[in-house]
Amino acid sequence: MGEQPENVSQQNIARRGSRMFAPGEGPSPDPAGAHFERRIRSFQPRRSRVTAGQAEAMLKRWPDWGLDIDGKRVLDLDGMFGGLPVVLEIGFGMGEATAQMAAADPGTGILAVDVHTPGQGNLLGLADRNGLTNVRVANGDAIILLREMLTEDSLDGCRVYFPDPWPKKRHHKRRLIQPDFLTLLATRLRPGGVLHCATDWEPYAEQMLEVLSAHPDFENTQPDGGYAPRPAFRPLTRFEGQGLDKGHVVHDLLFARKPRDRDDR
Known part of the structure; x- marks a missing residue:
């Protein structure tokens, strides 16, 4: 087995304590620090060992x-x-x-x-x-x-594939696809820009469809107002394949940012 380069050795990582990489060489453990409000988050940082x-x-x-x-x-x-x-x-x-x-x-x-x-x-x-x-x-x-x-209108699209479903009812508030998130995202998406979500957790798919359908800034790209077929550009991931093997049903949702009213321009 060959020697690891000195600058990626586990000894060097250990010397840095909780920070895996020196400043400028890699991601920070908590980049925003205490600059912003503490709030319920939809994710949990996972600082597991890197190869x-x-x-x-x-x-x-x-x-x-x-x-x-x-x-x-x-x-x-x-x-x-x-x-x-x-x-x-x-x-x-x-x-x-x-x-x-x-x-x-x-x-x-x-x-x-x-x-x-x-x-x-x-x-x-x-x-x-x-x-x-x-x-x-x-x-x-x-x-x-x-x-x-x-900045406003800086994105042509947004993809949220297989987010944490937070299945327990008391954790549903941690789910990413919520009205407040959609309102913020809508300001950054150009009109016509598409939010594409995918999940294999049926209750979360139902919530996504309900929240997106009700939001005034988004419209379903599907004429029937339901889920979309998996687009060819979204690869079948290993995680998705495992879910399909277990009998999970994967739902795709594609909602476009509505054009702004003349008075809002």
Whole structure:
């Protein structure tokens, strides 16, 4: 077994305490810190161990392709993506599907948000090995990103694939797809921009459909007002395949940002 490069050794990581990477070399444990209100979140940070390959990809690509969601600056998406239309992906797991979509559509930039450190390193590694220059990895809270760091009409779409369903009733308030989230997202989506959700948790799919259908800023792209067939551009993920093997039914929802009224322009 070959030696690990010194800069990704477990000894160095241990010396940094709770921070896995030095400032500027990788994601921060809590990038927004105490700058913003404490509130109920739809996610739980998972700082599990990264592999040597994931750490090496992080050290190589994070300075150019990664960013912490600290809420202290407004992002220049045109500069980041060379003028490409940009889609926000919230929660990408290990990044395999994100990398496939980026490779299939190099004319679209993907701003991929997650808090899972191994997944961040894995996606950066996939992007690096496959020359996917249209991917950027953001670490932290997507709400702070939307509210503090993105401008109005800056996104061409948003993808939320298999978010945590928070199945217990007392945890339903933690689900991401809620009216307040949709109202915020609508300000960042250009008119016509599509929010694409997918879940294999039936009760959450029903809630998504109900909340989205009732929201004044969104309209269902399906004429019958129901779920959409899985679009060809959304890859079948390993996680999804496992759910299908268990008999789960996957629902896709595609809702477009409504055109603004003349008085709102």
